[in-house]
Amino acid sequence: MATYQSGTSVIRIDHQEPGREQTQERAQDKAQSRPHAALVVLHGSGGASRYWLERFAPAMGRFGMAAYAPHYFDKTGTDRATAEMILDGKHFAQWLAAVKDAITYVAQRPMVDARRIGVLGISLGGYLAIALAAEDTRVRAAIELSGGMPPGWEDRLSRATTPVLVLHGEQDTVVPVSEAHKLAALLQAHRVEHQVELFAGETHWFSARAQPRLLMACATFLGRYLL
Numbered sequence: 001m002a003t004y005q006s007g008t009s010v011i012r013i014d015h016q017e018p019g020r021e022q023t024q025e026r027a028q029d030k031a032q033s034r035p036h037a038a039l040v041v042l043h044g045s046g047g048a049s050r051y052w053l054e055r056f057a058p059a060m061g062r063f064g065m066a067a068y069a070p071h072y073f074d075k076t077g078t079d080r081a082t083a084e085m086i087l088d089g090k091h092f093a094q095w096l097a098a099v100k101d102a103i104t105y106v107a108q109r110p111m112v113d114a115r116r117i118g119v120l121g122i123s124l125g126g127y128l129a130i131a132l133a134a135e136d137t138r139v140r141a142a143i144e145l146s147g148g149m150p151p152g153w154e155d156r157l158s159r160a161t162t163p164v165l166v167l168h169g170e171q172d173t174v175v176p177v178s179e180a181h182k183l184a185a186l187l188q189a190h191r192v193e194h195q196v197e198l199f200a201g202e203t204h205w206f207s208a209r210a211q212p213r214l215l216m217a218c219a220t221f222l223g224r225y226l227l
Contacts, residue, residue, distance in 0.1 A: 006101035041121075059219060075098035130148070163194060
């Protein structure tokens with residue numbers, strides 16, 4: 001685990017980078033010597049950064065992509081976000097600032113191609129991913145999983161907004177699937193390039209049965225815009 005600075009706060013960040021292990025295969029060495037694409041993984045209200053990194057990083061690593069998971073709650077000293085925190089107009093802005101600084105940290109990593117950075121957010125992290133897509137042109141692809149459009153960001157969308165992949169379970173009782181429909185309608189209205197995949201029978205966290213389809217959707221989308 002490493003750290004980076006966000007204002008006066010020190011933020012922890014987990015990462016998995018291809019090419020850190022030793023290998024004797026010259027072709028693999030050569031491929032790993034080139035700058036690689038990067039995916040910033042944003043946890044939800046439970047703050048389980050490492051869990052989500054480990055869920056997505058191995059699959060992305062097969063395509064030579066690095067993955068990073070910032071502990072953006074360090075910005076506010078939060079262990080677990082409540083609905084009151086999320087909606088108070090203060091915490092969300094500070095978490096977004098920490099995420100933007102994470103993008104800066106990732107872009108400065110020696111073997112990261114700063115022109116090929118994507119973001120994947122889960123639940124609360126999905127809302128942050130959409131805010132980031134609307135505001136930060138360094139992000140070239142955004143995936144939101146079980147999230148939606150953060151209140152107040154609707155008018156910040158434009159044709160210049162980063163391409164977005166929306167993934168949502170139709171039986172989600174934490175963040176209802178109506179949030180995905182609302183986001184899709186807003187992206188369509190602002191002519192933002194996007195895709196939507198709804199998962200029948202799946203809830204907020206998705207089952208092991210849905211994992212292969214979930215990873216394939218992410219890999220295909222990121223492959224189009226980052227690889």
